[in-house]
Amino acid sequence: MAKVPVQFTLNGAEKAEFIDSGTTLLHALRDKIGDTSPKGGCHQGTCGACSVIIDGELRLSCLTLAETCNGATITTTSGLSEGGVLHPLQRAFLDAFATQCGFCTPGMIMAAKVLLDHTPNPSREDVVEALSGNICRCTGYEPIIQAVLTAARSNSQHAA
Amino acid sequence: MELRKSYFADQRKDDLHEIGQPRPRSDSPGHVTGKTAYFADRNFPGMVHLKMVRSPHHHARIRSIDISEAEKHPGVVKVLTAKDVPHNVYTILILIQIGPEDETVLADGKVRWKGEAVVAVLAETERAAQEAAAKVKVDYEVLPAVFDMEEALKPGAPIVNEYHGQNYYLYDSGECRKVRFGDVEAGFAGADHVLEQTYQSSPIEHAPTETTGCVVAPEGNDRFTCYTNTQAMFFTLDNTSIILQMPGNKLHFVGGTVGGGFGGKVDVIVEPIAILGAKLTGHPVSFIYSREEEMQISSPRAAEKVVIKDGVMKDGRIVARKVTGYTDAGAYSRHSPYGAQKGAGHYPGPYTIPNVWIDTYCVYTNRTPSSAMRGFGVTIGDFALEVQMDKLARLIGMDPLEFRFINAYRDGDMKAHRQPTEGAALIECMQEASRAANWPVAEKYLAMSSYAKGA
Numbered sequence: 001m002a003k004v005p006v007q008f009t010l011n012g013a014e015k016a017e018f019i020d021s022g023t024t025l026l027h028a029l030r031d032k033i034g035d036t037s038p039k040g041g042c043h044q045g046t047c048g049a050c051s052v053i054i055d056g057e058l059r060l061s062c063l064t065l066a067e068t069c070n071g072a073t074i075t076t077t078s079g080l081s082e083g084g085v086l087h088p089l090q091r092a093f094l095d096a097f098a099t100q101c102g103f104c105t106p107g108m109i110m111a112a113k114v115l116l117d118h119t120p121n122p123s124r125e126d127v128v129e130a131l132s133g134n135i136c137r138c139t140g141y142e143p144i145i146q147a148v149l150t151a152a153r154s155n156s157q158h159a160a
Numbered sequence: 161m162e163l164r165k166s167y168f169a170d171q172r173k174d175d176l177h178e179i180g181q182p183r184p185r186s187d188s189p190g191h192v193t194g195k196t197a198y199f200a201d202r203n204f205p206g207m208v209h210l211k212m213v214r215s216p217h218h219h220a221r222i223r224s225i226d227i228s229e230a231e232k233h234p235g236v237v238k239v240l241t242a243k244d245v246p247h248n249v250y251t252i253l254i255l256i257q258i259g260p261e262d263e264t265v266l267a268d269g270k271v272r273w274k275g276e277a278v279v280a281v282l283a284e285t286e287r288a289a290q291e292a293a294a295k296v297k298v299d300y301e302v303l304p305a306v307f308d309m310e311e312a313l314k315p316g317a318p319i320v321n322e323y324h325g326q327n328y329y330l331y332d333s334g335e336c337r338k339v340r341f342g343d344v345e346a347g348f349a350g351a352d353h354v355l356e357q358t359y360q361s362s363p364i365e366h367a368p369t370e371t372t373g374c375v376v377a378p379e380g381n382d383r384f385t386c387y388t389n390t391q392a393m394f395f396t397l398d399n400t401s402i403i404l405q406m407p408g409n410k411l412h413f414v415g416g417t418v419g420g421g422f423g424g425k426v427d428v429i430v431e432p433i434a435i436l437g438a439k440l441t442g443h444p445v446s447f448i449y450s451r452e453e454e455m456q457i458s459s460p461r462a463a464e465k466v467v468i469k470d471g472v473m474k475d476g477r478i479v480a481r482k483v484t485g486y487t488d489a490g491a492y493s494r495h496s497p498y499g500a501q502k503g504a505g506h507y508p509g510p511y512t513i514p515n516v517w518i519d520t521y522c523v524y525t526n527r528t529p530s531s532a533m534r535g536f537g538v539t540i541g542d543f544a545l546e547v548q549m550d551k552l553a554r555l556i557g558m559d560p561l562e563f564r565f566i567n568a569y570r571d572g573d574m575k576a577h578r579q580p581t582e583g584a585a586l587i588e589c590m591q592e593a594s595r596a597a598n599w600p601v602a603e604k605y606l607a608m609s610s611y612a613k614g615a
Contacts, residue, residue: 036201037194039419041369042451049369078194090192094184102191103370103419109192137369137420 008072010035011079019066025059026050028066029076037078037106041135048134051107052076058114060133077106080113089113092151093144100138108134112148122152167588187417198419199387202375204444208237210437211289213279213296214457215271218305218526219318222269222278226297230281233295235288238441240280242268245436246405249323251493252428255398262323263492263529265403265433271300272320272491273526275457282437282445305526309465309486312525320491320524329489329497329522337504339518341576347480347515351471353555358467359544363460363488366533370419372458373448374430376438384435385412389419392426399428404436411435423532427459427494459531462496463488466544468507471515472552476566483507485520485541490529495536497522502537508576509545510586511567516576565590565605584610 003018010033017032026043029035029052038061041049045063052061053075080087086094089109099105108131115122115130122130127148128141136144163180190196227239242248248268251261267278279296283289304318311317312327320327328335348354374388390396393415401408418425434447449458464487471480485503489496500522507518533539553563565587573581587610594601 030201031203034203035194036197039198039370040200041371041419044451046451047369076194077192081193086192093192094188097182097185097188099185099188099191101368101370101418101420102187102196103198103368105191106194135369137367137422 025064025066026061049107051110089151092147096147098143098147104136207444208282209286210447211293212277215276219303220300223299229295230292233292235284236292238282242266309523327524336519336521342515344515344517348471352474356469361540365460366422366424368420371449371454376434377444388415391421400432403432426532461533462530464540480515482517490527492529494531499537505577506538512569512573
């Protein structure tokens with residue numbers, strides 16, 4: 001199978017790979033580039049564990065072909081903390097016991113980040129809606145919702 | 161959170177300074193930064209992918225298997241059938257002497273449920289493995305199947321599993337686990353009311369977000385490192401040792417990080433065949449269930465049927481309880497004989513009943529093998545028992561919580577399976593629940609204690 005080149009920015013760093021045509025972004029990130037923070041829970045776009053941010057929008061990397069990401073700017077949860085300092089969402093998930101098995105956590109944080117980037121002061125309903133594509137089987141969602149609301153409050157305090 | 165230190169104050173020093181304080185989880189920093197290493201986060205050069213050819217039939221004889229086209233498919237490294245597995249017939253609990261071995265790693269001559277593993281294909285890519293699996297030709301002679309526990313127990317029903325010879329697990333106590341305590345028929349005869357009800361449940365899938373799987377790496381020292389999300393590390397290691405006839409010191413299992421389990425990852429299913437694949441090919445092997453396999457193939461909680469007959473007095477005392485429980489093991493034992501046995505001990509519930517008769521059956525059907533899930537063997541029983549308790553309370557016109565106080569077990573009470581009650585706290589839990597839920601009960605129940613009768 002002929003390889004195709006792809007080139008994009010991942011968490012601020014330039015990446016270039018030759019991949020099989022048809023390779024998903026999830027596969028390229030995990031198995032080619034070595035960023036295993038997006039998880040494969042269903043590989044059919046239903047669980048949200050593979051969520052990443054492409055050019056500011058939330059995307060399911062298991063349903064995105066890597067070759068369509070040429071020139072894109074991609075963010076994953078592994079790229080959120082800066083200089084060893086956790087992102088407010090990561091801090092809030094940690095403090096609010098919003099993780100149990102942790103498998104859905106990177107996808108949840110991506111979905112929450114896109115929400116807060118667009119809606120800095122979300123209502124509870126906004127948070128529920130924003131996380132509705134991400135399945136968690138451990139927490140019952142409530143600690144996750146509270147973590148996102150807490151992160152939003154701490155963001156607005158920083159801004160003030 | 162408020163700590164009620166008045167309960168059982170004499171049982172401890174007043175040194176509970178950690179309870180009620182938040183403690184950071186040691187694994188959370190890895191989770192929120194994406195650094196936690198799950199088994200599938202391991203990737204090795206030359207890794208091949210394993211895909212299963214599965215039975216499309218609920219019950220069938222295998223006339224022949226033709227793997228020649230699959231072997232020729234581009235990218236295929238190895239195709240495995242039953243004859244490649246050193247000790248192909250196993251059962252998980254053989255480690256604690258609960259036999260007989262009744263399940264095949266790869267089907268040999270027969271399939272007993274729809275989805276059973278028949279042929280394993282190893283290829284350079286998942287896609288090649290899947291395409292080659294579709295080229296395996298299996299000639300089946302479809303056999304009559306049985307899906308209902310009552311049908312399975314009838315004379316003349318198709319035999320699901322020849323290793324058992326009948327469609328129920330044969331305990332040392334006979335066709336079922338039995339508890340006999342007092343005289344249950346005399347209890348019914350003397351009761352003011354008798355209520356018999358039947359409760360049923362369907363199989364329940366755990367549906368973890370991380371599917372079942374493992375990654376195996378052959379090491380330079382003739383050992384195999386198996387990265388797995390099993391919840392039963394040593395069961396898996398020891399059973400793999402038996403199945404592969406390989407000493408345990410050749411097997412290095414790395415696990416403990418599980419992307420959701422809930423009891424659904426305690427069976428020994430993916431590791432032995434993946435390690436065998438690594439041994440026979442020399443390649444690292446990845447065997448990961450698809451979401452469809454997780455939902456259709458992995459063991460669910462067993463379907464159960466519970467028939468409860470209770471004799472109750474107008475004053476609220478339960479004087480007799482007879483329970484017949486059925487656990488649908490599906491085609492193979494896995495953990496179900498143990499689950500059914502747990503039910504036998506559990507069905508009196510946390511209540512003191514003088515006359516008890518319990519039979520629990522572990523039944524084989526041509527359904528997906530069931531196994532462990534959170535409190536298996538007792539969870540469905542608790543649903544049935546507590547619904548029954550509400551019905552009994554309604555029958556005699558008593559408040560359902562007060563009815564439970566009257567029957568609650570207390571320290572020193574003999575349970576039906578001859579275990580004296582120790583450390584009971586049901587009375588105190590119900591007292592607290594009564595206050596928390598604003599469900600008032602008579603003062604005399606608030607004055608009760610688990611310590612002694614008549615208190």
